[in-house]
Amino acid sequence: MPSHNGRGFMYLLHPTPELWTHVVPHRTQILYVADISYIITYIDLKPGSVVLESGTGSGSFSHSLARTIAPNGHLYTFEFHEERAKAVKKEFEEHGLSDLITVECRDVCKDGFGITNIVHAVFLDLPAPWEAISAAKEAFKQNRIGKICCFSPCIEQVQRTCASLNENGFVEIKMYECLIREHDVKTIPVYTVADAVNKIKVQQDKKRKRKDQNEQDDDNSSKSKQDPPNLYVTKTPNETKGHTSYLTFATFLPVLDDE
Incomplete structure (x- = not known):
């Protein structure tokens, strides 16, 4: 879109969750694309899924x-925090998401979720997720398999969460950590054994020849040689981006009737 005076322009980008993640007001620490994409894929979300999230942030x-x-x-x-709940609810309304999202200010660790037998997946981003596991179990749709993910920065939180998941009958308990590692790509020449031997001979000859004669030989040899083929290689940095959180997943099994 050009400016009023025609001296500049700007790009108008279609709003996406990824763009919002970059500009969202940070009332709390947030999840980024690497963790977000992995979680959504692992807990098998799709159009029509009903999801429970605690720790809206x-x-x-x-x-x-x-x-x-x-x-x-x-x-x-x-x-849990009333002001944060009001702020995020207003943003959902402004972004046209009110029909898809219900926001509630509630201490789920003490008071539970207040919903039962309705959700397909649960995501907990809480300081003590193990205190909400039993309530989350009741919220799952009882006649089908469900998935739960707990987002915890510390390994001690993971230990207590896994113990609670096990006590509440969850299975396939696994923990992952998403770390981003960049790869620097470059090309290097690929020399044959003959090229390597010839290079050694040239270096030995240089020691026995005068400098001007050596330079002349180098010029003549470079004209007759063809450049060796190139090979693509990658190198990773010695340090990677820091830890964000541990992702603990588990599966809820459907409740079978005694009949």
């Missing part, structure tokens, strides 16, 4: 969830 992950489950899914998200 700044709403970064909520926007990605809403896009994934649209147009006929629903997200129930809970936030």
